[in-house]
Amino acid sequence: MRLYWKYVWILFKSQMQYRASFWLLTLGQCLTPLAVFAGLYFLFERFGQIRGWSFPEVAVCFAVIHTAFAITECFARGFDLFSTMVGQGEFDRVLVRPRGTILQVLGSKFEFARAGRLLQSLLVLFFALSSLTIEWTPLKTVTLILMISCGVFIFTGIFILAATFCFWTIQGLEVVHILTDGGKEMAQYPLNIYQKWVARFFTFVIPFGCINYLPLMYILDKTEGNGILYMLAPTAGIIFLLPCLLVWNIGVRHYRSTGS
Amino acid sequence: MRMYWSVFKLRLYNGLQYRSAALAGIVTQFFWGFIAIMVFEAFYSQALSQPPMSLPELISYIWLKQAFLILVILWLRDSELSDLITSGNIAYDLCRPSGIYNFWYAKLLAQRLSGAALRCSPILIISFFLPHPYRLMSPPDSFAFWLFIISLLLGLLLVTAISMLIYISVFATLSPSGSFLMFAVLGEFLSGMIVPIPLLPQWLQQILYALPFHFTADFPFRVYSGHIPASEALVGIGIQMIWLAVLFVVGKWLMSRALRNIVVQGG
Amino acid sequence: MITVRGLHKTFRVAKRSTGLGQAVKALFHREYKAIEALKDISFSIEPGEIVGYIGPNGAGKSTTIKVMSGILVPDSGICSIMGYTPWEQRVSYVKHIGVVFGQRSQLWWDVPVIDSFELLRDIYKVPETEYQSNLSLLTETLDLQELLGIPVRQLSLGQRMRCEIAASLLHSPSVLFLDEPTIGLDAMSKIAVRRFIQTINAERGVTVILTTHDMSDIEALASRIILIGKGRLLHDGSLQGLRSQFSTRKVITADYRTCHRPLAIPGAAILSWSPERAQFSINTGEIVVSEVLAALSSQVELLDVTIDGQPIEDLIIQLYKEHQLS
Numbered sequence: 001m002r003l004y005w006k007y008v009w010i011l012f013k014s015q016m017q018y019r020a021s022f023w024l025l026t027l028g029q030c031l032t033p034l035a036v037f038a039g040l041y042f043l044f045e046r047f048g049q050i051r052g053w054s055f056p057e058v059a060v061c062f063a064v065i066h067t068a069f070a071i072t073e074c075f076a077r078g079f080d081l082f083s084t085m086v087g088q089g090e091f092d093r094v095l096v097r098p099r100g101t102i103l104q105v106l107g108s109k110f111e112f113a114r115a116g117r118l119l120q121s122l123l124v125l126f127f128a129l130s131s132l133t134i135e136w137t138p139l140k141t142v143t144l145i146l147m148i149s150c151g152v153f154i155f156t157g158i159f160i161l162a163a164t165f166c167f168w169t170i171q172g173l174e175v176v177h178i179l180t181d182g183g184k185e186m187a188q189y190p191l192n193i194y195q196k197w198v199a200r201f202f203t204f205v206i207p208f209g210c211i212n213y214l215p216l217m218y219i220l221d222k223t224e225g226n227g228i229l230y231m232l233a234p235t236a237g238i239i240f241l242l243p244c245l246l247v248w249n250i251g252v253r254h255y256r257s258t259g260s
Numbered sequence: 261m262r263m264y265w266s267v268f269k270l271r272l273y274n275g276l277q278y279r280s281a282a283l284a285g286i287v288t289q290f291f292w293g294f295i296a297i298m299v300f301e302a303f304y305s306q307a308l309s310q311p312p313m314s315l316p317e318l319i320s321y322i323w324l325k326q327a328f329l330i331l332v333i334l335w336l337r338d339s340e341l342s343d344l345i346t347s348g349n350i351a352y353d354l355c356r357p358s359g360i361y362n363f364w365y366a367k368l369l370a371q372r373l374s375g376a377a378l379r380c381s382p383i384l385i386i387s388f389f390l391p392h393p394y395r396l397m398s399p400p401d402s403f404a405f406w407l408f409i410i411s412l413l414l415g416l417l418l419v420t421a422i423s424m425l426i427y428i429s430v431f432a433t434l435s436p437s438g439s440f441l442m443f444a445v446l447g448e449f450l451s452g453m454i455v456p457i458p459l460l461p462q463w464l465q466q467i468l469y470a471l472p473f474h475f476t477a478d479f480p481f482r483v484y485s486g487h488i489p490a491s492e493a494l495v496g497i498g499i500q501m502i503w504l505a506v507l508f509v510v511g512k513w514l515m516s517r518a519l520r521n522i523v524v525q526g527g
Numbered sequence: 528m529i530t531v532r533g534l535h536k537t538f539r540v541a542k543r544s545t546g547l548g549q550a551v552k553a554l555f556h557r558e559y560k561a562i563e564a565l566k567d568i569s570f571s572i573e574p575g576e577i578v579g580y581i582g583p584n585g586a587g588k589s590t591t592i593k594v595m596s597g598i599l600v601p602d603s604g605i606c607s608i609m610g611y612t613p614w615e616q617r618v619s620y621v622k623h624i625g626v627v628f629g630q631r632s633q634l635w636w637d638v639p640v641i642d643s644f645e646l647l648r649d650i651y652k653v654p655e656t657e658y659q660s661n662l663s664l665l666t667e668t669l670d671l672q673e674l675l676g677i678p679v680r681q682l683s684l685g686q687r688m689r690c691e692i693a694a695s696l697l698h699s700p701s702v703l704f705l706d707e708p709t710i711g712l713d714a715m716s717k718i719a720v721r722r723f724i725q726t727i728n729a730e731r732g733v734t735v736i737l738t739t740h741d742m743s744d745i746e747a748l749a750s751r752i753i754l755i756g757k758g759r760l761l762h763d764g765s766l767q768g769l770r771s772q773f774s775t776r777k778v779i780t781a782d783y784r785t786c787h788r789p790l791a792i793p794g795a796a797i798l799s800w801s802p803e804r805a806q807f808s809i810n811t812g813e814i815v816v817s818e819v820l821a822a823l824s825s826q827v828e829l830l831d832v833t834i835d836g837q838p839i840e841d842l843i844i845q846l847y848k849e850h851q852l853s
Contacts (some may be wrong), residue, residue, distance in 0.1 A: 014637035021435035028441030
């Protein structure tokens with residue numbers, strides 16, 4: 001862990017070498033979700049609600065998923081850009097060093113400009129939560145933290161899966177955006193507005209529903225029956241990450257037998 | 261002219277080499293299309309008043325957007341070009357016997373056309389045969405269809421001219437990703453790619469109609485569904501041409517200024 | 528120290544299609560062919576040796592280096608380095624080796640060199656005292672003092688290569704793999720890098736395995752060369768051994784006082800002749816040089832004689848031809 005922060009520190013120094021570019025990027029990163037959020041706002045202004053969900057409620061959904069995504073993009077960017085790492089043969093370098101591959105890939109990139117996106121998402125979260133009347137309990141606060149942190153696990157898992165593909169082919173990786181960007185886009189609304197099969201896929205296969213829709217029902221007191229299940233739903237994110245790590249190890253083994 | 265044709269052929273050939281990339285692109289476009297449609301379906305299902313665009317019109321809008329995405333998005337980036345600028349290798353292109361503005365314009369246009377050549381027809385065909393609520397409807401009459409084709413092509417020329425401005429701005433910022441991010445986010449919103457313009461509030465619509473972005477995507481897609489009637493469409497096509505002329509002139513002027521600065525720096 | 532026996536490695540490579548029609552076809556079907564990168568490679572290396580590992584592009588040099596540094600797993604064969612099998616105990620093994628890929632950088636591009644060194648210290652968990660003594664030794668021998676505070680991107684290629692090599696020695700490895708360490712360097716920098724490799728080999732007993740295309744690297748550094756081509760081992764031994772085995776052709780150029788009578792030397796072929804100068808080619812297996820000189824001086828009044836051996840590059844090309852590898 002200490003080593004990871006060393007990696008981060010050296011990357012921070014690197015990025016500070018290009019200050020103008022850094023600020024431009026931060027600003028741009030801040031604007032991206034803002035444009036999407038503005039779109040959301042205008043749609044609610046026209047339609048009022050979406051299947052019984054009000055604007056601030058959907059905004060919480062939106063903010064949780066965007067915060068989780070922003071954090072993941074900050075620190076797991078190394079996996080996101082892994083195809084270039086393999087393409088340039090830099091992964092060989094990782095293999096001749098006496099440390100785990102995951103830690104080294106995580107440490108290879110850290111984009112501070114993404115903090116702009118994080119800041120913006122947190123602002124939306126704050127705004128949305130304050131315009132709702134929620135009776136806060138310690139359990140609800142824990143749930144909110146679980147939602148975001150487990151969201152990070154899910155996105156990291158997907159990034160790792162996508163990176164693992166690079167060991168076989170660097171073509172057609174675009175399709176992975178269905179899971180990352182697509183998942184983010186989709187889970188910014190409560191899942192029950194979609195067709196059943198979509199909602200099921202994003203609850204049981206890639207558990208985006210478990211980190212915002214289900215626990216959000218608990219926070220908003222919309223649950224029927226046992227609330228604990230709803231509250232603990234985000235832990236599905238941890239369960240999701242485990243097989244991803246396994247697949248990564250298979251990928252590394254494949255790379256070491258083909259060298260491609 | 262022959263040079264432009266060979267630029268295009270090279271691009272198309274490169275695109276074909278990446279077999280799975282094209283397939284993955286199509287799958288992705290479909291996925292995005294379905295999400296967008298489902299979200300709007302949910303909004304429409306309990307709408308209190310009649311929205312200014314019917315659901316079938318909106319669905320056609322979304323499928324056209326997905327099919328022609330590469331033609332109309334602003335954030336399509338040619339890293340070769342931006343690298344030329346930041347690395348200073350632009351000197352090579354300055355030695356070419358053609359104007360640099362025209363050459364780059366052709367390159368960017370070719371990138372869009374070759375990308376779309378592979379992707380648009382599968383999406384159009386499949387979305388045309390989807391079951392009822394998700395279907396891409398056919399245009400009201402053949403006249404609307406031809407107007408759509410003309411406005412789409414003009415929109416393509418327009419978006420390429422706008423993206424030239426982004427590349428020119430790289431001369432100043434020296435940060436291609438920064439420039440693209442700023443322009444792309446704004447452009448995407450302003451051209452109605454996030455929310456179709458008729459669904460936005462009145463005051464915002466009026467601003468957007470006065471800008472060129474709306475003519476790159478929103479306008480042709482609504483001409484197709486007949487949401488913009490033929491008479492208005494003809495006027496719109498005229499405005500597209502005026503914008504195109506303006507952007508060409510401005511682009512060439514800015515380019516020559518940027519290049520002059522480079523020569524001074526290098527001197 | 529290093530024992531390699533019977534290494535085999537086969538890759539499956541997709542055939543790149545040419546032409547638009549072929550490219551469309553490849554959308555649906557792709558053909559593969561198997562390439563044998565390594566065929567029964569065996570050798571062993573003693574501690575403290577400097578071994579030049581040479582061969583043309585695609586010969587299997589970097590595949591071998593990748594196997595020996597634990598990156599690649601071979602199809603079959605044994606490789607034992609300091610008691611480790613590189614691909615099986617990767618993490619514990621790589622602590623004992625240093626690798627320099629000449630065409631890639633292991634230093635962080637935008638920060639001062641010393642920052643990269645410190646991060647490497649943490650990656651390899653080098654104890655502080657060991658790190659400090661290594662650093663001062665390396666700084667001294669490589670003359671790095673002024674370079675340590677400069678961001679890598681501002682270094683020249685030669686300066687950067689010195690820093691790269693230093694970086695891979697911070698954790699005091701016993702084996703150093705250098706993959707084309709002098710590629711792209713100017714003559715001065717090449718000499719500096721070579722001298723440094725000799726120094727660390729002599730002072731710290733580091734075993735060095737070096738691949739290169741530059742034969743002068745080999746002549747300056749390696750007492751032993753291993754030559755491979757198309758995945759097979761062609762020669763393992765000293766450079767002189769290679770010379771005497773294959774280089775039997777010598778060119779003798781003689782200048783003499785004007786003589787209009789053509790020369791005739793038994794056992795030597797005349798390459799060119801003029802009244803003042805003649806060139807002969809001989810095969811040292813058939814005739815010794817002194818006999819040729821004796822015959823020459825009996826026929827003309829010699830002013831100057833030069834004897835040229837075959838340059839090493841020619842020698843290797845000849846070797847490839849002999850194995851039908853060109």
